[in-house]
Amino acid sequence: MPSRREFLQAGLAASVVSVVMPIREAAGASPRSAAAPPGRHPLHCVVCDMRSPWSTDFAREAERLGIKVVRTNGDITDFWFHDLSLRWKEAPVAIGGLTAPGALFCLERLGWDHGLRVVFRGTHRLVDTSRAEHAMSGPSSTIAAAQRRGLGGAEWACHVARLVSSCAVERETSSAPLRGVLAGSEAVEHDRLISEEDALTSWVIAPKRA
Amino acid sequence: MAIPPGVSNRDWQTALQQFVQAVGESGVFTSDEDIGLYRDAYSPLWEEPEERLASAAIAPTTTEQVSEVVRVANRFRIPIFPIATGRNLGYGGSAPNLSGSVVVDLKRMNRVIEVDDRRHFAIVEPGVSYFDLYRHIQDRGLKVWIDCPDPGWGSPLGNALDHGVGYTFGAYRDHFHSHCGLEAVLPNGDVIRTGMGALPGAKTWAEYRYGFGPTVDGLFAQGNVGIVTKMGFHLLPAPEAYQTSVVTVPRRNDIVPLIGLVNELEHAGLIGQPGYGSPLAARRADLEELLKRPGGPPAEDLDRFAQEQKLGSWTCRLQFYGAPAVIAAHIAYAKDRFTRDIPGATFEDGELLRFPLTQEQLDSVRKVAVGIPNLAAFGGRRGSDGHLWFAPVIPKTGEAVLEAQRVFMDVFARRGGPALISPFSMPATWMYRAFVFLMGFPISRSDVTVNQRTRETMREIIKVAAEHGWGEYRAAPAFQDDVMAAYSYNNSALLRLHETIKDAIDPNGIMAAGRSGIWPRHLRGRRA
Numbered sequence: 001m002p003s004r005r006e007f008l009q010a011g012l013a014a015s016v017v018s019v020v021m022p023i024r025e026a027a028g029a030s031p032r033s034a035a036a037p038p039g040r041h042p043l044h045c046v047v048c049d050m051r052s053p054w055s056t057d058f059a060r061e062a063e064r065l066g067i068k069v070v071r072t073n074g075d076i077t078d079f080w081f082h083d084l085s086l087r088w089k090e091a092p093v094a095i096g097g098l099t100a101p102g103a104l105f106c107l108e109r110l111g112w113d114h115g116l117r118v119v120f121r122g123t124h125r126l127v128d129t130s131r132a133e134h135a136m137s138g139p140s141s142t143i144a145a146a147q148r149r150g151l152g153g154a155e156w157a158c159h160v161a162r163l164v165s166s167c168a169v170e171r172e173t174s175s176a177p178l179r180g181v182l183a184g185s186e187a188v189e190h191d192r193l194i195s196e197e198d199a200l201t202s203w204v205i206a207p208k209r210a
Numbered sequence: 211m212a213i214p215p216g217v218s219n220r221d222w223q224t225a226l227q228q229f230v231q232a233v234g235e236s237g238v239f240t241s242d243e244d245i246g247l248y249r250d251a252y253s254p255l256w257e258e259p260e261e262r263l264a265s266a267a268i269a270p271t272t273t274e275q276v277s278e279v280v281r282v283a284n285r286f287r288i289p290i291f292p293i294a295t296g297r298n299l300g301y302g303g304s305a306p307n308l309s310g311s312v313v314v315d316l317k318r319m320n321r322v323i324e325v326d327d328r329r330h331f332a333i334v335e336p337g338v339s340y341f342d343l344y345r346h347i348q349d350r351g352l353k354v355w356i357d358c359p360d361p362g363w364g365s366p367l368g369n370a371l372d373h374g375v376g377y378t379f380g381a382y383r384d385h386f387h388s389h390c391g392l393e394a395v396l397p398n399g400d401v402i403r404t405g406m407g408a409l410p411g412a413k414t415w416a417e418y419r420y421g422f423g424p425t426v427d428g429l430f431a432q433g434n435v436g437i438v439t440k441m442g443f444h445l446l447p448a449p450e451a452y453q454t455s456v457v458t459v460p461r462r463n464d465i466v467p468l469i470g471l472v473n474e475l476e477h478a479g480l481i482g483q484p485g486y487g488s489p490l491a492a493r494r495a496d497l498e499e500l501l502k503r504p505g506g507p508p509a510e511d512l513d514r515f516a517q518e519q520k521l522g523s524w525t526c527r528l529q530f531y532g533a534p535a536v537i538a539a540h541i542a543y544a545k546d547r548f549t550r551d552i553p554g555a556t557f558e559d560g561e562l563l564r565f566p567l568t569q570e571q572l573d574s575v576r577k578v579a580v581g582i583p584n585l586a587a588f589g590g591r592r593g594s595d596g597h598l599w600f601a602p603v604i605p606k607t608g609e610a611v612l613e614a615q616r617v618f619m620d621v622f623a624r625r626g627g628p629a630l631i632s633p634f635s636m637p638a639t640w641m642y643r644a645f646v647f648l649m650g651f652p653i654s655r656s657d658v659t660v661n662q663r664t665r666e667t668m669r670e671i672i673k674v675a676a677e678h679g680w681g682e683y684r685a686a687p688a689f690q691d692d693v694m695a696a697y698s699y700n701n702s703a704l705l706r707l708h709e710t711i712k713d714a715i716d717p718n719g720i721m722a723a724g725r726s727g728i729w730p731r732h733l734r735g736r737r738a
Contacts, residue, residue, distance in 0.1 A: 051591065075589035077577075081341060101593030105251075106585050109297075110363070112247050113317055198591050 043204075044087060045070050046164065047079065047097035047107070054124070054157040054200060058098040061161035067096075076103050080110065088114040094206035096164040098124075098157060104203050111205045120167045122160065122202040124151075132156055137175035138204070139168035152180035160202045167204045212245075212265040214288050214310040216732075225286040229268050229312075232278035237318070239267040248296070248313050250303035252596030252653050254661045254668075254688050262305040262687055264291065267313040273393065273401060273439040279314060280437065281399035283720045290314050291722050292437040294336035294368025297361075300599040300650065300686070301372065307687040307724030308733070314437060316368075323440060324416070327352040331390065331416035333442045336367045340583035354445040355581035357382040362583025367441040371431045373684055375640030377578035379482040379531055382446050383640050386431050390419040393440035394430055397716035402436075416442025432684070433708075434722035435715045449531040452580055454560035455541050458489070458522035459552050462509040465524050466608035467552050472526055473606055474547075476642070480540045482529035482579070488634035489521040506616060506633055522556070524636075529579055534562060597650035598664055600671060602680040604637060604645050611637060614647045617678055621671050627663070646683060672696060687724065694727025709734065 045068040048059035059069045070079045087093055092114045108118050120138030127133055134151050136143055142163055151159055213222050229238050239245065248264045255261040270276045283290045291311040296304025304313060320337035325347060334343060340362040347354060357376035359369055370385035382388050391405035405421040406412040429435050459468050475481045490512065497515060500507040516523050528544060530537040541559065548555040563571055577584045604610045615633055622629035630649040637645035651668060654660035668689055672682065676696035685693045694705055708728045719730020
């Protein structure tokens with residue numbers, strides 16, 4: 001008999017959907033709503049937490065990729081009330097983000113009511129001024145891409161933006177811990193450290209597969 | 211997929227078919243993935259064998275469908291557990307008391323039936339959220355306010371039925387108290403309307419709550435004799451303006467006259483929800499030695515520290531609503547009373563906010579205080595696996611607050627580990643006529659010992675509270691038996707009455723078995 005954790009993992013596997021946001025915009029291009037390739041969902045937007053320099057990096061990269069960016073101070077109320085709740089009443093469009101855990105907690109549950117599920121989830125923290133730790137679960141090929149590319153260097157949040165924007169379309173899921181050494185000899189600024197309790201989370205919420 | 215307890219596989223399969231006939235294929239959920247969504251995200255039993263889990267979920271869209279679902283459940287004696295939106299985190303979420311129950315998820319019943327801003331009421335279905343009702347009012351420019359909890363993503367109907375509370379004015383904060391009339395499906399599938407709603411064609415269903423004869427509405431709140439499918443609410447007429455004034459008093463023992471005066475102002479209708487605090491709470495590190503003293507820190511030492519640091523001992527944020535001239539008069543009166551009765555009281559007035567607010571004012575105002583639902587409670591930087599609320603009701607006096615601090619701090623001292631309160635902790639003030647000395651116990655999804663410890667402490671502190679005459683107003687399913695056991699006057703006469711009613715109205719015991727510690731006869735005396 002499968003355990004509850006296995007139930008949930010199985011649930012994640014069953015809910016993986018097409019979420020692809022191809023890299024096609026040149027730097028400096030203005031964000032616009034993306035037309036998805038056939039059979040694939042575009043991201044309506046990504047959500048960022050401007051209190052975090054890493055999430056700010058993520059936002060900048062997402063914008064460079066042509067994805068609409070919603071900037072928050074951690075509170076998603078305005079985004080929910082004025083944008084997403086109206087959008088999801090029309091259709092369950094996919095969204096992504098790099099935020100504090102509370103924003104995902106809310107959006108995941110609000111998404112359930114509209115037939116959406118979290119299909120990609122990562123946690124990210126900087127254990128000291130030179131090392132980052134990441135744990136990710138989601139579509140196997142997305143996880144494999146993360147492993148191939150790695151999340152080393154001070155640009156890791158930009159890499160995560162690219163992973164989120166190109167989240168793979170498949171049922172099979174996997175998970176992986178990743179460690180990254182931040183680039184160069186210069187340590188990151190103190191305000192960029194993320195403790196275990198403050199861990200950022202990256203995510204994609206997308207329509208449940210029929 | 212689990213099968214409800216006491217139900218054969220054959221009956222279960224037949225019942226599922228009949229549930230599908232009642233609500234359609236898209237309204238019946240049996241996959242493990244879907245059922246997993248109804249787990250209590252803050253369960254104190256996470257991943258343990260005793261975790262309360264549903265077997266299936268059914269999402270009707272009309273009262274008629276609810277009625278048919280209940281009839282099917284009764285036919286096959288399938289335990290069902292209704293939820294509105296299931297957002298009462300810290301008090302159980304959407305998980306049932308009895309594992310294997312079928313969740314009747316009412317989110318799809320999401321119609322705002324009526325809002326009237328001349329007679330100041332609303333009638334809603336269970337799936338309407340505070341956001342939905344707020345939007346309905348704003349889109350139409352209606353001159354009424356809602357009173358919402360924090361966070362505001364739940365259901366007014368569901369929150370009221372769980373005795374939920376809010377942040378604005380007077381009795382509107384007590385959400386069940388502000389309800390007026392309801393529609394419910396009984397365990398036999400019969401549909402009733404209470405109050406004036408029992409009169410066909412009634413014109414005042416959401417205005418006069420009693421109708422004629424005994425009132426039964428209370429049986430449906432924290433109860434298990436039916437599924438509420440509509441509910442009326444009295445709404446606050448939108449005030450012209452809002453202003454706060456924070457009063458600070460210098461001495462520790464000033465808490466007694468402070469609370470006494472605030473009670474007068476509040477019960478006379480001059481202020482909305484008061485908010486107490488202590489400036490010394492942020493200086494605990496400086497007071498470490500004093501706080502370690504047996505029996506607690508002497509008041510005179512704390513007073514000396516507060517005076518040296520030019521801090522007050524206690525504060526109270528007073529909230530004024532109404533026309534600007536009325537607010538000014540009320541603030542002047544309040545200041546006069548505090549100045550006369552508490553030497554050294556000082557005041558800091560907030561900006562007078564006239565409605566509608568500017569965007570800048572909207573961004574800075576405490577939203578729940580002006581009836582705006584929000585999710586800011588989840589906006590912190592830190593993640594958490596959740597919390598479990600301990601919510602004892604204590605008298606609205608300074609003496610009671612100081613006693614509760616001592617009693618509960620003793621529990622933590624005896625058990626070891628970090629205390630959830632300090633000599634500067636103040637109770638929550640949502641209730642109009644009582645305080646709630648709220649504490650959030652930690653929950654872990656990865657460390658079972660944290661949850662075990664939380665459960666042990668909860669069970670002990672519930673008993674200690676009861677020994678002092680304090681009972682909880684609300685509790686998660688894992689502790690509802692403990693809380694109900696504390697309400698034991700005259701050999702638990704109240705529980706025995708509840709059980710008599712339960713047996714009469716729900717003889718098969720299908721409805722929300724175990725809610726509030728009220729179990730059907732065949733499950734009585736055992737825990738789920």
